[in-house]
Amino acid sequence: DIQMTQSPSSLSASLGDRVTITCRASQAISIWLAWYQQKPGKAPRSLIYAASDLQSGVPSRFSGSGSGTEFTLTITSLQPEDFATYYCQQYHSYPLTFGGGTKVEVK
């Protein structure tokens, strides 16, 4: 199985900050990585697929990059609605696997 490791597990940031979250795969997954945002009590929301393609309706302050085993999610100029937990997920092969999550909190 492909293990997905996110770092950090949590971070504190202020409005307007640039935030970067890293996701590492235990083996190469090409660009087959997705990012999700989840707020408390809500279902996850798709943000990015194929490592860098923005899902329809997602603000352009979100961006993704990477390929192979190392990926990043960047939020430029953090907004109040961006405080949430973020997960990466590989879909290179079954079983599909998620990272452990990164909680973005108010500083």
Next chain:
Amino acid sequence: QVQLVESGGGVVQPGRSLTLSCAASGFSFRGYGMHWVRQAPGKGLEWVAGIHHDGKEFYGDSLKGRLSISRDNSKSTLYLQISSLRGDDTALYYCARGDRSFFDFWGQGTPVTVSA
């Protein structure tokens, strides 16, 4: 618009079975893969099972042997049967549309609590 509505969760005794349903609308159900993802209280996301548009089934390791995923394209409904339920199966079970096996739309989830 795409809607996924899960049902069938509840409180179940250990060792019993349960069937979850996910009613889909707003898209051509038969053309998409569909998946179940669960989230234990206070924990992260765990993929459980998926079924491609052609009916091919895939299962996660943690429930393997206790799961059966199926779909009824005529009813635009996805199912998940879990047998021999255990305490660590307690979770919110989400249905998700799997476009190329990432999840572009999610339901609100149905809670399953395994307790005597």
